[in-house]
Amino acid sequence: MKLEILTKNDHQQLHNDIIAKIRDLINNKNLEPGDKLPSERMLSERFEVSRGNVRETIQKLEFYGILKSKPQSGTFVADIGRVAMNGMIDDILALEDPDFKSLVETRILLELKTVRLAAKRRTNDDLEKIEAALESYKEKVLNNEDAVQEDLLFHLAIAQACRNSTINRMMLIITPEIINNFEKYHVCDKNQGPKRIKEHQDIFNAIKEQNTQKAKEMMKVHFNELYKYCYNI
Amino acid sequence: MKLEILTKNDHQQLHNDIIAKIRDLINNKNLEPGDKLPSERMLSERFEVSRGNVRETIQKLEFYGILKSKPQSGTFVADIGRVAMNGMIDDILALEDPDFKSLVETRILLELKTVRLAAKRRTNDDLEKIEAALESYKEKVLNNEDAVQEDLLFHLAIAQACRNSTINRMMLIITPEIINNFEKYHVCDKNQGPKRIKEHQDIFNAIKEQNTQKAKEMMKVHFNELYKYCYNI
DNA sequence: CAAACCAATCTGGTTAACCAATTTTTTAAC
DNA sequence: GTTAAAAAATTGGTTAACCAGATTGGTTTG
Numbered sequence: 436m437k438l439e440i441l442t443k444n445d446h447q448q449l450h451n452d453i454i455a456k457i458r459d460l461i462n463n464k465n466l467e468p469g470d471k472l473p474s475e476r477m478l479s480e481r482f483e484v485s486r487g488n489v490r491e492t493i494q495k496l497e498f499y500g501i502l503k504s505k506p507q508s509g510t511f512v513a514d515i516g517r518v519a520m521n522g523m524i525d526d527i528l529a530l531e532d533p534d535f536k537s538l539v540e541t542r543i544l545l546e547l548k549t550v551r552l553a554a555k556r557r558t559n560d561d562l563e564k565i566e567a568a569l570e571s572y573k574e575k576v577l578n579n580e581d582a583v584q585e586d587l588l589f590h591l592a593i594a595q596a597c598r599n600s601t602i603n604r605m606m607l608i609i610t611p612e613i614i615n616n617f618e619k620y621h622v623c624d625k626n627q628g629p630k631r632i633k634e635h636q637d638i639f640n641a642i643k644e645q646n647t648q649k650a651k652e653m654m655k656v657h658f659n660e661l662y663k664y665c666y667n668i
Numbered sequence: 669m670k671l672e673i674l675t676k677n678d679h680q681q682l683h684n685d686i687i688a689k690i691r692d693l694i695n696n697k698n699l700e701p702g703d704k705l706p707s708e709r710m711l712s713e714r715f716e717v718s719r720g721n722v723r724e725t726i727q728k729l730e731f732y733g734i735l736k737s738k739p740q741s742g743t744f745v746a747d748i749g750r751v752a753m754n755g756m757i758d759d760i761l762a763l764e765d766p767d768f769k770s771l772v773e774t775r776i777l778l779e780l781k782t783v784r785l786a787a788k789r790r791t792n793d794d795l796e797k798i799e800a801a802l803e804s805y806k807e808k809v810l811n812n813e814d815a816v817q818e819d820l821l822f823h824l825a826i827a828q829a830c831r832n833s834t835i836n837r838m839m840l841i842i843t844p845e846i847i848n849n850f851e852k853y854h855v856c857d858k859n860q861g862p863k864r865i866k867e868h869q870d871i872f873n874a875i876k877e878q879n880t881q882k883a884k885e886m887m888k889v890h891f892n893e894l895y896k897y898c899y900n901i
Numbered sequence: 902c903a904a905a906c907c908a909a910t911c912t913g914g915t916t917a918a919c920c921a922a923t924t925t926t927t928t929a930a931c
Numbered sequence: 932g933t934t935a936a937a938a939a940a941t942t943g944g945t946t947a948a949c950c951a952g953a954t955t956g957g958t959t960t961g
Contacts, residue, residue: 474912485946490913500844507912507952515847518804519817526824526840531833541834544781571751584752591759600764601774605838607759611733614748707942718916723943740922740942 449484451528453492456482457502458524461512468517472502472510499527535616538609543658545606546590547651552597554642554650561596562643568592569639576628587614589635593642631657682717684761686725689715690735691757694745701750705735705743732760768849771842776891778839779823780884785830787875787883794829795876801825802872809861820847822868826875864890 457472472478475493479486493510496502501520504510512520553561568589575582587610594606634657641650655662690705705711708726712719726743729735734753737743745753786794801822808815820843827839867890874883888895 476912487945499840500848504913505953506914508954509912513844515844516817519820519847522817522821522824523840523843526828526836529828530837530840533834533837537832537834540832541838544777544835548777568755584749584755587752588755591755595759595762599770599773601766601770601842602777603759604763604766605774605841607732607756607763608838609834610756611746611748614752615733709942720915737943738923739944741924742942 449488450492450495453482453484453488454496454524454528457492457496458521461517461520466512468512468514468520470512472512474509496524496527499523533609533612538612538616539661541605542609542613543662545602545609546593546658547654549594549597549599549602549606550638550642550650550654551647552599552602553593554645554647556598557596557642557645561592565589565592565596565639565642569635572635573632576632579628582628583614583617586631586635593638596642682721683725683728686715686717686721687729687757687761690725690729691754694750695754699745701745701747701753703745705745707742729757732756766842766845771846771849772894774838775842775846776895778835778842779826779891780887782827782830782832782835782839783871783875783883783887784880785832785835786826787878787880789831790829790875790878794825798822798825798829798872798875802868805868806865809865812861815861816847816850819864819868826871829875 457478460466460472466472473481475486475489479489482489493502493504497504500515501513501523502510503513515523553565557565568585568591572582572585572589575585591606591610594603597603634653637653638650638657641647641653690711693699693705699705706714708719708722712722715722726735726737730737733748734746734756735743736746748756786798790798801818801824805815805818805822808818824839824843827836830836867886870886871883871890874880874886
């Protein structure tokens with residue numbers, strides 16, 4: 436068997452190919468929810484790929500809740516019905532790499548929600564953590580040092596205070612992608628220190644006062660320039 | 669070396685342990701962004717776990733943009749700074765399994781946005797797909813058949829029409845978890861067919877007319893009972 | 902005839918061996 | 932002494948071999 440090292444994109448394409456083949460297999464063999472798929476070894480032989488690739492693909496479909504593999508037993512079609520399964524698989528195959536605009540749009544959406552929820556639900560402990568992040572941000576800015584990290588941590592501290600593990604998880608997912616794209620496109624504005632400090636302070640105060648409406652408004656102000664950039668205003 | 673099969677939870681705990689050890693290693697050795705981590709073999713020996721576990725954990729941290737591994741070269745600390753890295757790792761370690769309430773809360777947030785964006789951006793092709801999903805939903809309901817899948821596909825079709833790959837990805841992530849929890853908690857309401865059809869039809873019409881405000885309002889109505897359930901009203 | 906048991910087989914999970922590209926060290930030439 | 936070339940060691944990626952639990956079919960036993 437030939438051995439070659441694949442790039443990330445090749446990998447993704449290979450996974451998509453296998454996903455499509457698994458979908459066709461399920462449809463052609465009329466496999467119902469709960470039915471067992473052929474073993475990993477048989478699939479790897481039939482699809483002419485390594486067993487490792489089959490495993491990785493199955494794990495991906497497991498992540499999206501389409502398959503369910505049981506140790507020492509087999510891999511099974513999940514209980515979501517064939518129609519839904521086909522729809523979801525088509526969606527997965529059509530998934531594009533996230534563009535910067537969609538990332539920013541999503542970040543704004545999530546953060547306008549997290550800040551409201553944080554204002555409503557924050558514990559005193561949460562508040563202390565947010566304040567600590569705010570203070571280290573201030574210190575960096577006032578010393579004219581780069582404060583991108585501290586900025587980020589302030590926002591993540593708010594996300595943690597929103598007490599919604601799903602939103603929190605999504606914030607974590609997009610954060611590194613945002614950072615990379617910020618660096619790539621040089622969106623970070625320089626020499627806006629005092630203005631940014633005030634915006635952060637306003638957000639913190641609103642959370643402290645548990646004023647959800649004000650918190651949202653202050654976050655909106657904070658995102659104003661990013662918003663304009665995103666929508667090319 | 670001992671061989672044992674771990675459950676999903678054990679796996680996650682093991683990964684978290686290794687993540688914490690990698691974090692401590694980076695901090696103790698004062699590794700800067702861009703520096704190279706010890707090799708996978710050395711890490712597995714030092715942490716007394718298998719190399720496979722180390723690889724899986726590194727992949728997880730790569731997913732969150734904290735590490736970056738280069739083939740035949742090594743694994744490197746990403747360019748996000750030590751402060752941000754520590755903050756993000758702490759967030760990752762604190763991530764809880766998603767509870768049902770957070771899932772519903774997030775779904776409502778995402779869908780109120782997708783429906784607005786879909787109303788604004790939908791192409792004619794998108795519209796046709798949404799209508800097709802609506803029609804098969806109607807048909808099932810009118811025949812008194814179970815239509816959970818068709819319901820789901822209608823919502824996913826809207827998500828695809830919103831032209832935001834990041835939001836679309838997140839919808840795909842939470843959808844199976846929503847389904848599982850719906851089944852677990854039996855939230856699905858029965859014998860509400862005609863009402864649900866009208867709600868779906870209203871949403872579709874608003875998207876067709878590209879009336880963003882109406883689309884959002886109709887979606888809110890559609891989520892009304894779920895909303896009440898979520899907030900225990 | 903049915904139920905219980907047992908061994909052969911099959912399964913996904915795990916580990917160890919291997920590969921090729923890279924990096925580092927050694928060596929040779931100038 | 933410096934530099935360039937070559938060889939050895941190191942790396943993440945990949946494959947193949949192995950493991951223990953689950954399944955299955957046939958056999959035995961009540």
